[in-house]
Amino acid sequence: MADQVKLFGVSESFFAVRVEVALRLKGVQFEYVEEDLYNKSPSLLKYNPVHKKIPVLLHNGNPLAESLVILEYIDETWKHNPIFPKDPYERARARFWAKFIDEKLFPVARKALVSKGEEEQREAIGETHEHLKTLESELKEKKFFGGESWGYLDIAAMFIIWLGIAQEALGVEFVPEEKFPRLHKWQQRLVDEDAVFKECVPREKLGAFFKARFGSSAASK
Amino acid sequence: MADQVKLFGVSESFFAVRVEVALRLKGVQFEYVEEDLYNKSPSLLKYNPVHKKIPVLLHNGNPLAESLVILEYIDETWKHNPIFPKDPYERARARFWAKFIDEKLFPVARKALVSKGEEEQREAIGETHEHLKTLESELKEKKFFGGESWGYLDIAAMFIIWLGIAQEALGVEFVPEEKFPRLHKWQQRLVDEDAVFKECVPREKLGAFFKARFGSSAASK
Known part of the structure; x- marks a missing residue:
């Protein structure tokens, strides 16, 4: 069956x-x-x-x-096309960073997105940038977090692309290119070249969603 | 080497x-x-x-x-003596519950431990019991979460034993036996019978630690 x-x-x-x-x-x-x-x-x-x-x-x-x-x-x-690195240490590092994204980056970025006060938002954006800087240096000069093709950590890190879309929709500098050139290249590579990414990430719909949902928060001012 | x-x-x-x-x-x-x-x-x-x-x-x-x-x-x-279940679905369930312990149980139990106000503490203990009830029903009639011997989820769930020690030290009903008979049996099995557990968990020292650290919070009243 x-x-x-x-x-x-x-x-x-x-x-x-x-x-x-x-x-x-x-x-x-x-x-x-x-x-x-x-x-x-x-x-x-x-x-x-x-x-x-x-x-x-x-x-x-x-x-x-x-x-x-x-x-x-x-x-x-489904063991074909593995999304995890093979080496146990590399696997552990990927898990470590995925956990970091969910437990550190996500909560502060979310705060930056929903905050009503400008002061509070500025602070949350500052923390978001700190965490993104850490991820930027983890990416190094690699094409993907997973190396030559995208894997588990790239999939986990897609949240950064959500932030990029929110940035375009709301005009707030969540992931400014000049601060995070590597993350930008990484994001652009998926957006421009990857068929699976294009199929799964509804960029226009997401932009409209961010505008409708968070357009009245400090993020839109 | x-x-x-x-x-x-x-x-x-x-x-x-x-x-x-x-x-x-x-x-x-x-x-x-x-x-x-x-x-x-x-x-x-x-x-x-x-x-x-x-x-x-x-x-x-x-x-x-x-x-x-x-x-x-x-x-x-170190692949001998595996601590994870072999079956991918059982592995996923173990990971799910370990995450639940760290992200749901731990924060509210910690709140119950450090809270200074009685009302706040009562609420946090109530939530702790809710989460423990969920784990009690996940344990079912098994000897260990991992089945016949202790494994990954038992190791993650040792926090419940910390709560039991805090209960003894501070006289607060974090894990009352009458409410959680299966968790109590599980805990007792490790405390009484397991050499590794005895070697790693300094129960007396922990009791003294809880008294010294949290003796002045609502937990001790």
Whole structure:
């Protein structure tokens, strides 16, 4: 019997797009279910009762949640086109930085995005830049975090591309090119050249989403 | 050349003890360096410049940080006595629950421990119990989270044993036995029977630590 794979996501969520990208890089066929976070489906609540969040991957009836956990599962289940480095130390470093993105970069960047006060926003943007500087130096002169092709950490780091789109939509310098030339080249490489990226990341829709959602916060001033 | 393994830790920290337990379960020889968090060593700052936190594992000169990341590395590097389940879905579930412990249980339990106000503490204890209830039902009737012997998720879940020790030291019902009979049996099994556990977890020292550190918070009233 063929694998039955279903992804519950929200197209604007980079957490969900992480899973979509990994499945497409592996060439795994799947059914995509768009969720409405203001009216979550009974399936989502059933399959992720602990967090009640997307993404959820349902594989042959087994539900999985948490995007980084799902990426590990995908790489262990469909072993071709590995997205993790082979070397245990490189794997550990990739996991370390993915955790850094979710636990350090994401919360402050989100604060910068939603903050209503200019002072608060300036501070959050300053912290965001600090964290991006750390990632910029981790990228070094490599084409991708994963080396010659994109892998787990690039997938995790797509959040930086979300910030770039928010920057264009709201006119706020989340990831200014002059400060982060390597991250910009990395981003541009995916945007210009990568078919999977183009298929998964709805850039125009995201720009409109940022405008509609955060246009009234300090970010738009 | 034999492996050179050094662990920078703090003996009261369950994050550090996680790594110690994994190394001992694998029978890996290592040198232990006790850190003073009020006066961090130049080595710690050098090896974990991003978070400046313990634990840090130094393996043949390569530094690693973040306890859960280190556990993955240990299991991939020394493959005997695996601490992860073999099945990808079981592995994903173990990772999911370890993340839950660090991101959900730990922050609220910590809040319960440090809160000065009784109302605030009661609320935080209530949330702690909610999360423990979830873990109690995940444990089911198994001997260990990992099945017949302790593994990755048991190592991650040792925080619950820290809560039990804090309960004894401070007289606060963090993990009352009548509410969490399975977690209690699990804990008791490690405390009574497990040589590695006994070697790594300084229960008396921890009790004294909790009294000295949190004796003045609401936890002691």
